[in-house]
Amino acid sequence: MRKGEETRTRILDVAEAAVLQKGFGGTSIEELIAETGITKSGFFYHFRDKNELAKALLNRYIENDERIYDEIFSRARDLVDDPLQSFLLGLKLLSELLSDLPNGHPGCLVATVCYYERLFDREIQETNRNAVLAWRRRFGRMLRDIMEVYPPREPVNIDQLADMVSSVLEGGIVLSKTLKEPNTLAEQVLMLRTFVKMLFLPAAEMPRA
Amino acid sequence: MRKGEETRTRILDVAEAAVLQKGFGGTSIEELIAETGITKSGFFYHFRDKNELAKALLNRYIENDERIYDEIFSRARDLVDDPLQSFLLGLKLLSELLSDLPNGHPGCLVATVCYYERLFDREIQETNRNAVLAWRRRFGRMLRDIMEVYPPREPVNIDQLADMVSSVLEGGIVLSKTLKEPNTLAEQVLMLRTFVKMLFLPAAEMPRA
């Protein structure tokens, strides 16, 4: 009962790394069982088929992703009271976390699934959609708190601004991976931070350099 | 000789649509030949293997992409002289072009290849890398022209700012596709436009509302 979970986790670990490098179609079950040291029957004992594996993989990825954001932004809230300063600190912490990844960001499963839509069932696509909507709600909540204190310099739609955070993260990952420049992603997050800062911080409180 | 090119193009058209929906691994050669009405031998007459197909697909996609940016931003330069206003107009035109796509953006092959890195040879990865670097140079050139006239409100690295354009486009595509909200991508481009505008336009020339 404990043992089963452990094997399952090991399969998911190996599968996640492989899928992020080669996509779902490029990852064979045979290579997964070779690397985990399990038999084919063993694999199918844990996952009915590849779709089931994808589902488990995506759910685990999203949960972990949410946990990381929870930690970062709740830590930022603990350190400073002001909603704007707290959000800016959160982005700073996020960028530091990303630039500390030894081999750069491995890739986002949400993006992988997005580029594989037709291969999976509706449930997976719905899960993926909800993950992005959760990001929108999360960042939207924080931005609305900021808006109550700081009037934006330009009129902006909060949901669209919240989506901008997700966009820059997803796009930054693609750029970082493609360029093989691990730091690009962290830099993009800091650039977004500059945007948010400029949008909400009154000119008087904004020193040059 | 003319006929050959035509068939080749038809294969590439079908393949591009399929790959953007299901990824390379999820697209079978058999389905491509079924849809183009060609035989398997016919297919392999045009492309030695799947890697060769991917190479042709990516090169064609990048060329087309560059052509579109050339058109949009040269048209923007024709319409207004000021480098900042011209760039802002270009982003507006781009966002309009994107929101006019009937079924939303079909996806970016550069991102697809990026999430498939280990499946292709070095040449394809290098092509992909160069495509992103070309974007950086393109937007960087325009931003440098702006910088010569308008001092930025905040100190920013031009290459990183140029990358921000690519990030928002790539990320916006992922969001748009995942959410099945075709308009999200165009909105993200406009949000980026707001950022650029705020960064370079002097406060005096920036009316509220």
Next chain:
DNA sequence: TCCCCTCCTGTACCGGCGGTACAGTTTTGA
């Protein structure tokens, strides 16, 4: 102690797919 449930292994098999080989046929442009 026995038994049952979880967690696997082993073996055999199927059909689809990427890819090869190669001979033959039609189409087309100079």
Next chain:
DNA sequence: TCAAAACTGTACCGCCGGTACAGGAGGGGA
């Protein structure tokens, strides 16, 4: 008209996803 270009047809290989099913190790509870 003739050669090259652009295919078709057929046969075959090995890998992979997936199915089916029998059986076994090991631990925990009655």
